[in-house]
Amino acid sequence: MTQSRSSGVLIIDKPAGMTSHDVVARLRRCLPDIKVGHGGTLDPMATGVLPVLLHRATRLAQFLLHADKEYGGIIRFGWATDTHDREGEPLTAPRPVDFKRNDLDGWIGRFVGDIVQLPPAYSAVKWRGRPLYRYARSGQTAPRPERTVRVEALDVLVWNPPDLQFRLVCSGGTYVRSIAHELGEMAGCGAHLHTLCRRRLGPFSLAHAAALADLLAAPNQLADRVLPPESLVQHxxxxxxxxxxxxxxxxxxxxxxxxxxxxxxxxxxxxxxxxxxxxxxxxxxxxxxxxxxxxxxxxxx
The missing domain is CATH 2.30.130.10 (PUA domain)
Known part of the structure; x- marks a missing residue:
């Protein structure tokens, strides 16, 4: 793919187990002469929509930072973890999940609208120039600045204790892991984010996304999957x-x-x-x- 055809955005369906940076690094090997960056970090355990910006379109990354997002996933009740997701260390032994569905619906409702969040200790939010996860990994405690985010919808799709399958529509900067953790605190038994899939980021949905493995297997077809730069600023x-x-x-x-x-x-x-x-x-x-x-x-x- 030549630079003259390269400016635009690739929508990747990120697989679990890879960082967003890992995805960019793999694509750079196929596009050695083209600037590559991503717009919107996903945690390694998460899957779904990851926009990868190419060449001059990297100048438009700011328009994805605060774009609204839609997620689907599972919150597992019974214990909390230090990272607020399944990859962390349990903070307690498993506890019984014996609350009522009416209670769950009431707790869910508290997260809809403008809410104030405390980012997880294991997050990329920075304090004094260093991400919080570096302090946490070294056993240090760092201040976690509160932030106001907006949740447009938090829907219960399936409640099959101890698992809550949900749909979430929220503003940029929202930590889904924090919502899972706080729900567990309200329930009194702890909870953590078990799975997460980003279904949409701004105008880009899973319908636009290509599997990373498919793109890497046929790099000569990458150009056919590139959306034009104007797709980033259709709003x-x-x-x-x-x-x-x-x-x-x-x-x-x-x-x-x-x-x-x-x-x-x-x-x-x-x-x-x-x-x-x-x-x-x-x-x-x-x-x-x-x-x-x-x-x-x-x-x-």
Whole structure:
């Protein structure tokens, strides 16, 4: 795959047992001359949607950081672990799971809406420049900054004690492991995240995803699976550009807007050329003298 065709995003169905970095490293061997990065880390035990950004599309990674996500998985009650998932060490011996389904529904309801979360000690959240998991692995305790996240839906699909099969729709930055752990505390018997699959990240779902093994087995077909860069910013309104305007934007030149332009200061657009390809992401800015410009912020082509 040549650089001229490479900019875009590959949606990988990440297998269990690999880090997100492992996936990127494998793909880099097939694409040695192309910049490769991922958008949205998955824990090693998790499976599902992992967007891998290629070449100039890596400049658009910020648009995946806070995109909403959908997960499916199993929370197992009976004991908690130090990592809040099945890969951690149990904190207690197994306890009986004897609460009522009505109680479970009430606890679930507390997690819907804006909630304040405490990240797990074993997480990539940083304190003083180091991820928390490094402190935890060395037996040190580090402050864990609370964060506000939003849960749009937390649905019980199947309750078959001790296992709760669930569906979760949430904002970026939500720790599913923390929800599992806190549910266990409410139940009084402990719980941990047993399985997790990310079914969707922003506009990308499992329907877009390819198995990593299939891609690695046929690297000459990678280009056929690459989605265009504009798929990362479909939520931004389009701004059609003439050939002359597109050339100026590629050179980083801001575009003067008419005096009666109705767009508010700060609004972002995806700037599209005459062929429908993404040239840049730009933002309307009002200058000190009152006139408005369309300023390219992230130039792709």
């Amino acid at each position: 931004l309104p389009p701004w059609p550009c003439s050939s002359d305007t597109a050339d100026r934007i590629r050179n980083g030149v801001e575009i003067a807007l008419p005096e009666n332009d109705p767009h508010p200061d700060g609004i972002r657009f995806r700037l599209m050329d005459a062929r429908g390809a993404l040239v840049a992401v730009g933002r309307v800015r009002t200058l000190e003298e009152g006139r408005k410009v369309l300023r390219p912020e992230i130039v792709l082509a």
